[in-house]
Amino acid sequence: MDMEKHHKISIWYFFIGIWIVLILQNYLASTYVIQTIPYSDFIQKLKEDKIIEVSITERQIQGQMKSESDSGEELYFRTVRVDPETSALLDTYHVNYSASIESTFFRDLLSWIVPVLLFVGIWFFLMKRLSAQQPGFMTLGKNKSKVHKQEDVDVRFGDVAGVDEAVAELVEIIDFLKNPDKYREFGGTLPKGLLLVGPPGTGKTLLAKAVAGESQVPFFSISGSEFVELFVGMGAARVRDLFEQANENAPCIVFIDELDAIGKARGFGGVGGHDEREQTLNQLLVEMDGFDPNEGVILMAATNRPEVLDPALLRPGRFDRQVLVDRPDKQGRIAILKVHLKKIKKLGSVSVEELANMTPGMVGSDLANLVNEATLLAVRARKKTVEKEQFEEAVERIVAGLEKKNRVINVKERKIVAYHELGHALVALSIPGTDPVKKITIVPRGIAALGYTMQVPTEDRFLMTKTELLGKIASLLGGRAAEEMIFQDISTGAHNDLAKATDIARSMVTEYGMSEKAGQVYYKSEPQAMFLQAGQRQSAKGEYGDETAQLIDREIRNIIDQQYSVAMELLEQKKAVLEKAAMELLEKEKIEGSYLEKLIKEAEPPQE
Ligand code: ADP
Numbered sequence: 054m055d056m057e058k059h060h061k062i063s064i065w066y067f068f069i070g071i072w073i074v075l076i077l078q079n080y081l082a083s084t085y086v087i088q089t090i091p092y093s094d095f096i097q098k099l100k101e102d103k104i105i106e107v108s109i110t111e112r113q114i115q116g117q118m119k120s121e122s123d124s125g126e127e128l129y130f131r132t133v134r135v136d137p138e139t140s141a142l143l144d145t146y147h148v149n150y151s152a153s154i155e156s157t158f159f160r161d162l163l164s165w166i167v168p169v170l171l172f173v174g175i176w177f178f179l180m181k182r183l184s185a186q187q188p189g190f191m192t193l194g195k196n197k198s199k200v201h202k203q204e205d206v207d208v209r210f211g212d213v214a215g216v217d218e219a220v221a222e223l224v225e226i227i228d229f230l231k232n233p234d235k236y237r238e239f240g241g242t243l244p245k246g247l248l249l250v251g252p253p254g255t256g257k258t259l260l261a262k263a264v265a266g267e268s269q270v271p272f273f274s275i276s277g278s279e280f281v282e283l284f285v286g287m288g289a290a291r292v293r294d295l296f297e298q299a300n301e302n303a304p305c306i307v308f309i310d311e312l313d314a315i316g317k318a319r320g321f322g323g324v325g326g327h328d329e330r331e332q333t334l335n336q337l338l339v340e341m342d343g344f345d346p347n348e349g350v351i352l353m354a355a356t357n358r359p360e361v362l363d364p365a366l367l368r369p370g371r372f373d374r375q376v377l378v379d380r381p382d383k384q385g386r387i388a389i390l391k392v393h394l395k396k397i398k399k400l401g402s403v404s405v406e407e408l409a410n411m412t413p414g415m416v417g418s419d420l421a422n423l424v425n426e427a428t429l430l431a432v433r434a435r436k437k438t439v440e441k442e443q444f445e446e447a448v449e450r451i452v453a454g455l456e457k458k459n460r461v462i463n464v465k466e467r468k469i470v471a472y473h474e475l476g477h478a479l480v481a482l483s484i485p486g487t488d489p490v491k492k493i494t495i496v497p498r499g500i501a502a503l504g505y506t507m508q509v510p511t512e513d514r515f516l517m518t519k520t521e522l523l524g525k526i527a528s529l530l531g532g533r534a535a536e537e538m539i540f541q542d543i544s545t546g547a548h549n550d551l552a553k554a555t556d557i558a559r560s561m562v563t564e565y566g567m568s569e570k571a572g573q574v575y576y577k578s579e580p581q582a583m584f585l586q587a588g589q590r591q592s593a594k595g596e597y598g599d600e601t602a603q604l605i606d607r608e609i610r611n612i613i614d615q616q617y618s619v620a621m622e623l624l625e626q627k628k629a630v631l632e633k634a635a636m637e638l639l640e641k642e643k644i645e646g647s648y649l650e651k652l653i654k655e656a657e658p659p660q661e
């Protein structure tokens with residue numbers, strides 16, 4: 054890492070500094086000759102009245118004295134002091150004596166160099182910690198350009214597996230880069246910025262490279278954290294530099310990794326580097342507004358935290374196209390494993406499907422790592438070919454590493470998540486008027502949601518009926534209901550569902566006048582500040598009394614409780630479907646809504 058190189062350089066500066074000081078001292082000392090004389094001589098000269106002047110320190114006396122030959126010349130001398138008692142005694146017996154200073158070099162070394170080194174060490178350690186939290190914090194003076202340019206990228210779409218949807222979105226870009234004239238003729242414009250969103254290691258960088266590789270254009274990349282400098286203005290200068298280089302080299306791909314490091318919403322700042330980031334971000338926005346994608350510069354960026362990005366970055370004309378690069382499901386992992394297994398020259402009989410079964414939750418980089426690790430293990434064990442055994446051991450190692458980072462969910466959790474998600478889906482499918490369920494997955498994504506059920510609205514809706522809202526609440530509660538039914542226990546995974554369901558219920562009571570007891574009254578009063586999230590709304594006092602507040606709370610509870618029972622009842626009826634679908638979901642990690650509908654239909658008794 055660059056950080057380390059930088060530290061080494063600073064330590065060298067430190068030593069060179071000390072060395073220069075030592076040399077200088079020696080030089081100054083040698084400009085005039087100082088004679089070191091025994092202390093007894095000094096006392097003698099003193100008695101002879103030869104000493105002109107002295108300067109006394111704790112252990113030495115330095116000064117000038119008249120020389121022996123009465124030429125009037127003055128000599129510089131130095132002598133080490135002897136304590137007066139000893140000196141007087143020695144004088145009485147006319148002994149010649151001199152003192153000398155013991156070398157205290159090692160003592161000095163211990164007494165100050167060691168603490169200094171210790172201090173410097175601690176300082177670097179802290180700086181490192183700080184810069185880890187705040188990327189780019191201590192990178193002062195590092196003003197060489199960090200833009201990495203790659204001319205002949207040899208990555209192709211074939212190297213990126215399991216992300217077909219993302220690839221499909223990128224094909225158009227390549228077509229443009231290959232035949233820009235075709236597009237110009239028609240006056241079509243390309244999206245300016247393409248944002249790849251997805252967890253780390255899913256192949257975002259690889260995809261961006263593949264776009265460059267497929268269209269045979271240069272690839273410029275820089276990481277967002279490298280933009281942010283200690284000195285205000287450097288990051289902005291670097292952004293300008295990046296776009297300048299890109300324009301000179303058009304057509305080309307510019308790729309900014311970790312966009313969130315610069316693109317964090319303004320006003321979010323921590324310690325230091327805050328103004329700097331703002332400036333860098335502003336410069337990026339200016340550059341983005343200024344360039345014309347039809348000139349052939351395609352800007353791509355990647356982030357795993359789209360939610361912290363400044364909204365300005367996502368506006369039309371900026372990163373207005375987002376491509377999801379998600380964790381692979383089982384089929385995806387099979388495809389990725391195939392890509393990497395091809396690189397092993399001596400592969401034994403290993404079933405890719407089995408490998409995929411062993412690696413739920415792993416992303417592309419984990420799988421690449423796995424294949425590599427297995428190969429190394431085979432070499433170490435002096436095997437002729439890489440066998441299943443090595444893969445199993447490699448999986449264990451990698452899983453242990455990932456578990457520490459909480460990235461792999463265990464078997465029990467997978468089961469809970471599967472039933473939970475199916476609970477949502479089944480309730481949604483059983484209540485008319487809810488949005489159709491497109492797919493259900495238990496591939497972990499993000500931190501909040503372990504799995505998810507994707508419901509697409511059939512049309513854009515402005516009005517919703519009471520029945521529809523109730524149905525929505527029921528399907529939100531379906532997750533927890535399924536957990537309770539199957540495991541007789543509930544987990545914390547439903548927290549977000551409950552918040553959403555409560556929110557809808559609250560709006561029904563206080564805004565839409567949909568509760569009989571509370572009546573057709575609009576209770577919501579105070580306008581809510583933007584930053585007050587749903588959860589805080591509950592504590593905000595309206596312009597109604599405590600009694601009304603209690604009534605509202607009771608009505609909300611009633612709605613939630615009723616819908617929970619509705620969900621529970623529906624699931625009891627469809628328990629067989631739930632069980633069957635859960636098996637399938639655990640096996641495939643992803644099932645289509647249509648498959649679930651089919652199961653439901655099959656289970657229903659034929660109607661006359
Ligand atoms: P990201 O940019 O999303 O963090 P990278 O593109 O840097 O991930 O991926 C790191 C490495 O992991 C790649 O070089 C590749 O070897 C492997 N990898 C990641 N995703 C995939 C994928 N979808 N297909 C094949 N290999 C992948």
Ligand code: ZN
Binds near residue numbers: 473474532547
């Ligand atoms: Zn849920």
